Amino acid sequence: MTDTTDTIVVETAEKIFADLADPQTINADKTGQWIAPLWRALSESGLPLSWVPEDCDGSGASLAEGFAVLNAAGRAGLAAPLAETMLAGWLLAQAKIASPEGAMTIAPSHPKDRVTLAADGTLIGRARGVPFAQGADHIAVLAHSKDVVVIALVEAAACRIEHGLGLGGDPSDAVTFDGATPLTFAVAPQGFDQTTLLLMGSVARSLQIAGALETLLDISVAYANQRVAFEKQISKFQAVQHNLARLAGETSAALAAATSAADAISNAAAFDDAVFLEAAAAKIRCAEAAEKGAAIAHQVHGAIGFTSEHILHRYSLRALAWRDDFGNESHWAVELGRMVAKRGADDLWPLVASR
Amino acid sequence: MTAALRFDPIRLPPVCEELRKEVRAFLADEIAAGTFDPHKPQREDSDAPEFSRRVGARGWLGMTWPKQYGGHERSFLERYVVTEEMRVANAPTRRFFVADRQSGPVLLKYAPEHIKMDILPRICRGELCFAIGMSEPNSGSDLFAAKTKATKTDGGYLINGAKIWTTSAHIADYMIAIFRTSPPTKENRRHGLTQFLVNMKTPGIKVNPIAQITGQHEFNEVVFTDAFVPDDHLLGEIDGAWKQATSELAYERSGPERFLETYYVLTELVRALGPEPDTRGAEGIGRLVAQLHTMRRMSVSVAGMLQAGKEPVVEASIVKDIGTLWEQQLPHRVRELSAFVDAENSNHATLGELTAFATKLAPKLTIQGGTTEVLRGIIARGLGLR
Known part of the structure; x- marks a missing residue:
């Protein structure tokens, strides 16, 4: 993109x-x-x-x-x-x-x-x-x-x-x-059903979640560099650094999953198994990242991030809310798991590697 | 943005898919010929010199290196496909893997021309095994605390000290190691270490095996007693190894081997749960596959960055951090889900055996090649926190 x-x-x-x-x-x-x-x-x-x-x-x-x-x-x-x-x-x-x-x-x-x-x-x-x-x-x-x-x-x-x-x-x-x-x-066109709509909606929400996480990372890094406690910026504490590194990892995973799914749908002729994998995986992984990422962003911000006055919740709560639209991660995990099981163990790697 | 992270959705080009078919066919032939059993990653006989030569003969070693050194001038994406197919098949790659991934590129960059002409073509033919001499009994993650000394002598250096946790040292032909040539300075504690190429047949080198909790033998202690290394085996700048280490990390840390090390337990779980798993089994599989797919897409994206000539050190560290934790937790997730498998199932015993092996292997995955803590330090630096 x-x-x-x-x-x-x-x-x-x-x-x-x-x-x-x-x-x-x-x-x-x-x-x-x-x-x-x-x-x-x-x-x-x-x-x-x-x-x-x-x-x-x-x-x-x-x-x-x-x-x-x-x-x-x-x-x-x-x-x-x-x-x-x-x-x-x-x-x-x-x-x-x-x-x-x-x-x-x-x-x-x-x-x-x-x-x-x-x-x-x-x-x-x-x-x-x-x-x-x-x-x-x-x-x-x-x-x-x-x-x-x-x-x-x-x-x-x-x-x-x-x-x-x-x-x-x-x-x-x-x-x-x-x-x-x-x-x-x-x-509707042949083959278009509710699952198609939910997959498309899920990819849209995945990109929104990934975007919210990008901002959560940005404002958390900025806050950690600015906030002083124990006579130094809290960004200098290794525990805080490692939390933010995890937030960066979750943000990266969400971005990678969401942009990959968007790319898959943008270039797909049909909603086949490969697109299903991409879209379902994006929603599952972005939802998991939202949970972990929002928690870290709040932890870094401390009490101020819990106030309605601070903008943090505008991103953290939306990222969490967007998990639930168009099928949450549990729903898609069950559906994806069923598809993988039906294709059989030896067909799992070829499916993953086809992307 | 203060922290721009991009993992563009790189797709493998058609040439990679052709190559993938060739690799799969080759591996199927090797399995049929009895070279290795893909369902036995825990086997002892993972050193397979003849297999190594046949992989070399196919042109799958030194794939990205210049032709003048025996390389094939192919892309990182093509190398990626070969690596992941070998890994998923549990092929015996030990003999050539380190040389191909890491040692060859170091030599390409820092070795004198006649050394390159001598050694690189032999790596490409699958004839050489390399070890990496970094950790010492009192310096692991703290690489720059290394004490093993290289003392200048007529025509070269005398090495004294010991390296430890050295994978494959017992079968290796060469080692690329860092040795102390000067003390660290007050301004730079990383100063004073130099990278060397060491012929493992040099007198004064003793390799002592170290047994591991998996029952396998990969690790060794390597003791140097006045081992002579000639001047032309010095790699790069004297006292400046620290400058040479960082850019290699992106190659070392982002590959498919950083999340596929225990993949076999997922395959066996899917087999054991059968075509119609219950809801919990289906959800478990679905989550693991979603996570696997995401990591692979991140890892392919980094391969694309390498191909584009970038040095994605932070992105590669993220892939290894998330990937190694995932492959470490995988046997535990599989264990939970296998509670719902029918014990009469045909692969029940195999699943149990492999899960136990992967569980024993798991602790090392987040330690080797840069611990989780070291990686998070690198990521934090990339975020501008240190």
Whole structure:
């Protein structure tokens, strides 16, 4: 993810985050006044519809560019539905459905939830833990209809949305579809199913987690170099150095797993076993890194990092919260383990080595 | 960012996949011919001189070195594939591995031309085994506390002292070692050590075996009593070995051998749990495979950096830190999960035997070639903490 177009798109995103999503400002602003100008700038840049082709009213960026933007959003601890709108646009585009303006989210976003499209054309079912549903104008839905999978676009106002608050401080809502009639729907391409959507969402979250860890590492290193205790900078204590070295290792592992999975999906013809390995492994490893990394970052910061006033939680809690969307590490570990077991012991190395 | 770490998603080019097929076919033939049993990593007879020569004949030693020294001018990524396939097959690589990974590159950089012309082609043919003389009875991780002395004499140096934990010294033809040529200075305690090439057949060298808790014999104590090393066997700068050590670390610390050392227990676990494991078994396998895949992607990424001419010392240290801890913990994770294996299963005994062996081997993995603590010190320096 180093070619020049990637860099330009990412630079655009980073500039908006720097100008309008400064963590100190947002953290101090209890009124939420920062949201509207940030979302306006993002919309004008076309970033939320990065993954929507131009003929579906999007900005037609590559998958790789979009993934790099999500990594940057993670670094910024972005508290806006950018990833959700990008994923919704991507989902709709699979069925050649054009994306409307405004914020979107996707449902279902957890493996246990299932939405169906009834014979009368209405949606039935409930999706829990849907990120940013309460602020969304539309929801992109993957639904089952008899033997086929359909992708539908529904107005958020047509659904019952119970507000919830996720671990990271962002909306995480329950969406009940009973009776909602989608604006439009179409059959998903052959082979596209809920697992495909969850894998794509998992890679998006993996890049966000890796980004949050990058910032956790940065601010923890900076803090350790600045904070004096026992008459020296705490960065001079070997115990602190070794903790930060572990944080660097976990951050590296998360980045490597996430960027590898993003690269795999960006260059894949289909969601085959190899892409499954990459995407599932990324989510598993990034979730593990989030747990270890957030703990170290907090340990280094001491009590100040536990205050709501400090920005640390904007990254640590989001990294932890993002573990749970689109299947957590336990879910994907079971699925990956089953796939490996089914292929057999002697086929494990060839699979790993094929990447 | 204060601490930019990049592990770009390097993919192995098609030439590597062709090579992989060749290596697998070669290893299958060797296994069929009875050269080694891939299911017995714990075997005693891991010194296989004929196998070493056949690997050399295939062009898989000195792969990245210049042709004028018998090398093949291939990429680090190609060498990577050969290394990982040999490791996963538990091939008997002991005789050539150190020479190919570490000693050859040191000679390429620091040895005089006639030494290079003499020795490097023989490494490439799989004829030579190398040992590394670093640790001493009272200096391990603290490398620069080494005391074994090289005293100037007519036409060379006389070596007196002892090296310890020297892997393969009992079968090695040569050793690359650091010896003290001057005392350390007040300003630089690392000053005063010099790197030498030592012919192990030199009179005055005695190799004493050291038994290990695995029951294997790799380690040795090497005692030097007025052992003569000629002037042209001095490598690099007198008193300046410390300057020469660091850049090699990226080669030494990031390879597939830094996380695949106990891989066989994972294969046997998957075999024992069968095609339809219960939830706990499936989750256990899934996590281990996710971690393995991630480390391999990191390790391949470092190989890509080496190929691009970079010196990713911090990244390589991260790979070794995470990789060796993983391979060390692997037999313990496998032990937990094998509680759910049917005892009548065909490979149950093999799994138990291999897990026990890997458990005994595990402690050394985070010690050899730079301890966890040393690696974290290097990473911390890279982060700007020291």
